[in-house]
Amino acid sequence: MRKKMVLVLLSGILGLSSSLTAFAAPRTMPDGTVFDAEYYAQTNPDVAAIYGTDENTLYQHFMNLGKAEGRKASLNNAENAAPKTEVRIECLTVDLPVFSPEVTAQNSILVPVVLEPTDGQYLCGANVVTRTEYTKDGRRKDYSNDPIYLALRDYIVEWLINNGDDESNRSINIPIRFVCRSTEDSLYFANLANNLSIDLNKSDLCKNKTLSMATAAADGRWYITKSFGYEELFLCNIDYWKTPEELFNENIKEEIPINPTTGLPAKEDDSWISEDGTIYMLISSC
Numbered sequence: 001m002r003k004k005m006v007l008v009l010l011s012g013i014l015g016l017s018s019s020l021t022a023f024a025a026p027r028t029m030p031d032g033t034v035f036d037a038e039y040y041a042q043t044n045p046d047v048a049a050i051y052g053t054d055e056n057t058l059y060q061h062f063m064n065l066g067k068a069e070g071r072k073a074s075l076n077n078a079e080n081a082a083p084k085t086e087v088r089i090e091c092l093t094v095d096l097p098v099f100s101p102e103v104t105a106q107n108s109i110l111v112p113v114v115l116e117p118t119d120g121q122y123l124c125g126a127n128v129v130t131r132t133e134y135t136k137d138g139r140r141k142d143y144s145n146d147p148i149y150l151a152l153r154d155y156i157v158e159w160l161i162n163n164g165d166d167e168s169n170r171s172i173n174i175p176i177r178f179v180c181r182s183t184e185d186s187l188y189f190a191n192l193a194n195n196l197s198i199d200l201n202k203s204d205l206c207k208n209k210t211l212s213m214a215t216a217a218a219d220g221r222w223y224i225t226k227s228f229g230y231e232e233l234f235l236c237n238i239d240y241w242k243t244p245e246e247l248f249n250e251n252i253k254e255e256i257p258i259n260p261t262t263g264l265p266a267k268e269d270d271s272w273i274s275e276d277g278t279i280y281m282l283i284s285s286c
Contacts, residue, residue, distance in 0.1 A: 026074050033112050035059050036074035044071055067108040070145035076115065087146050091178040091185055093231055096151035099158070104150055107157045111203045113144045118264060122201040122244045123194055143195055152176055153196055156236060160205050164238075172236040177218055181228045189215050193234055201244040210239040 026036035037055035040062060041048040047066065051057050062073055099107075119140050143149035152174065159172050180186045197213035200206055218231040258264070261272045 026076075029059060033059075033063075033114055034074050034076060035062065039075050040066075040071070040073065047071075063109050064105055067105070067112075067144060072142075087148065088178070088185055088188055089147065091180060091189075092148070093177045093179055094175060096147065097155050097175060099151070099154040103158070104154055107154050108144065110157060110205060111153060111199050113142045113199055114202070115140050115142060119198050119202070122198040140198070141191070141195055143192055146192065148176070149192055149196060152192075152234060153199070156196075156200065156211075157205065164205070164209065167240045170238055172238070174234045174236060177231050177233050179229060179231055185228075186215075189232070189234075197236075206244060208240070208243065210242055210244050212237045212239065 026034055026039070029035050035055075035058075037053065037058050040058050041053050044066070047058065047061055051061050062071060067073070155174055155176070156172060163169050178185075178189060180189065193213040193215055197211055200211050200213075212235075214235045215232050216235050218233045221230075259270050259272055260274075262270075
């Protein structure tokens with residue numbers, strides 16, 4: 001019986017492989033998403049069985065349904081996905097806002113997650129905006145399969161659609177609260193907020209404004225480091241006078257040199273030698 005089951009499984013895989021058409025290499029779609037049709041078809045055989053293997057058809061499925069369902073557009077997106085174990089629903093003290101699948105799917109199109117090495121430029125907080133590492137676990141990640149991320153994103157997007165042109169609105173009162181009981185909890189929520197602020201600032205929703213996100217004590221008090229057990233919330237402030245691009249260019253010109261070796265804004269401890277033999281080292285990027 002065991003051998004028979006293995007043979008059936010292999011037969012199914014071979015049957016799928018032989019039905020795939022010739023694919024082009026992964027390519028960047030008009031909205032900036034890197035989409036690999038072959039990877040998408042092979043990792044989602046249920047989709048390929050219904051929609052076939054045409055690249056444009058599979059891409060439309062990903063944008064309309066697949067992304068909201070947690071499917072990945074390419075191997076790179078999958079490798080940089082936030083692990084499902086990082087979802088900390090048990091930390092929440094209120095229910096997540098509820099949005100229809102149609103709204104969530106539409107917002108996934110409005111705010112696509114495309115991981116790029118220069119994404120730190122969109123982290124428009126108090127520190128230099130070119131940073132891409134925020135905490136000790138803080139790589140740029142794809143949280144679009146995380147229910148807290150989705151509820152937080154959908155709430156902010158719907159708020160921006162309905163209120164985002166009123167410059168008297170300087171902050172968004174988000175009805176999502178939580179309690180951290182460990183350093184890992186704190187890093188999770190802080191990094192989720194940072195990654196969402198990047199995704200929002202890269203989208204067309206923020207062409208004329210900048211969002212700055214963080215976490216803070218719900219009662220407004222300042223607690224000492226590693227003090228846990230108090231209720232926290234997500235802060236989202238709006239700056240209508242500078243775009244993310246303007247903030248990035250301002251900080252680059254005033255604070256951060258370009259590392260000629262990488263062609264990217266220099267990060268702390270970067271060093272390089274100029275043509276005249278001068279040695280440069282960036283000591284601090286704060």
